Amino acid sequence: MRPESPVCPLLVAWGNAWLTGHVGLDEAADHVEAAAGPTVAGDLPLRKYLANLRSEGLRELRLALPAPGDPLGLSGPAVFNSAAVDVGQAAIVVLQDRNLGLVPEPDLRGSSYVGVRLDVHDSGPVRHDLPSLAEAERELSSAIRSATEALTSVDGPAQERPDRLGQHGGELAPGYPARAHRVSTLAARLAGVVRLADERGLTSGQVATRAVALRELDRAVRRALVAAHHAIFEPLRSQ
Numbered sequence: 655m656r657p658e659s660p661v662c663p664l665l666v667a668w669g670n671a672w673l674t675g676h677v678g679l680d681e682a683a684d685h686v687e688a689a690a691g692p693t694v695a696g697d698l699p700l701r702k703y704l705a706n707l708r709s710e711g712l713r714e715l716r717l718a719l720p721a722p723g724d725p726l727g728l729s730g731p732a733v734f735n736s737a738a739v740d741v742g743q744a745a746i747v748v749l750q751d752r753n754l755g756l757v758p759e760p761d762l763r764g765s766s767y768v769g770v771r772l773d774v775h776d777s778g779p780v781r782h783d784l785p786s787l788a789e790a791e792r793e794l795s796s797a798i799r800s801a802t803e804a805l806t807s808v809d810g811p812a813q814e815r816p817d818r819l820g821q822h823g824g825e826l827a828p829g830y831p832a833r834a835h836r837v838s839t840l841a842a843r844l845a846g847v848v849r850l851a852d853e854r855g856l857t858s859g860q861v862a863t864r865a866v867a868l869r870e871l872d873r874a875v876r877r878a879l880v881a882a883h884h885a886i887f888e889p890l891r892s893q
Contacts, residue, residue: 661770662718662719662743662758664689665693665745665756666715666717668685670715670829670887671828671886672704673708673712674887676827677827680701682704683701686700690758691768691770692761693769693771693772695756695772696774707749711749711750713750716746716748717880717884718755719879719880720735720743721873724876726876727781727880728744728778731776731777731778734755734778741759743758744758746777747777753778754774755774755775755776758773784880784881784884785880785881787837787888790874790880791833794875794878797873797875800867800870801870801871804867826883829886831885834882834883838882841878845879
């Protein structure tokens with residue numbers, strides 16, 4: 655799966671907008687496939703799969719943006735966690751009596767066909783240690799200040815590469831609060847800062863400083879994106 659694919663963030667954002675009545679199923683699926691390409695889950699087209707989940711008691715979709723050593727949004731089992739960490743993203747399907755995990759991979763059914771297949775795994779319970787939108791926004795602001803101070807002390811060229819989620823990674827859907835849109839957009843832009851640094855010409859101390867700063871910023875960015883994609887349900891949970 656190409657790391658810049660936005661399939662899971664878009665699936666969660668537009669899927670939740672559909673579940674809360676802000677968009678229709680066709681509109682939600684169209685937005686996912688416009689960016690990711692034709693998408694199947696298991697052996698079913700995305701629309702059919704989502705419709706079947708709704709009949710099985712689909713309650714919400716949750717986003718996981720893990721990295722090695724930081725299984726953000728994941729709660730097992732190990733096979734699912736490992737697959738999600740490998741591609742840096744997953745979507746959690748929350749049903750009434752069980753959870754499923756969707757992990758994207760390229761759909762290689764033909765040489766001229768470009769699409770996405772969502773592998774379906776069993777998933778553990780929803781994690782309750784994830785940040786709220788307000789908490790994630792504060793963490794992101796703090797990480798920006800810390801990273802700015804650290805990186806301005808380190809000179810050296812930067813190696814360009816696509817950010818983790820691509821240019822569509824921060825887009826939310828109708829129905830999300832304005833604060834969630836703001837936080838998600840900022841986090842997606844900052845994801846472009848989290849790049850592999852060209853270490854040529856740097857001392858070992860400068861390399862270590864840059865690596866720590868970027869790692870901490872990456873963690874804050876991923877936590878902010880996860881919180882923003884879950885924020886459509888926050889007012890309901892606080893009642």
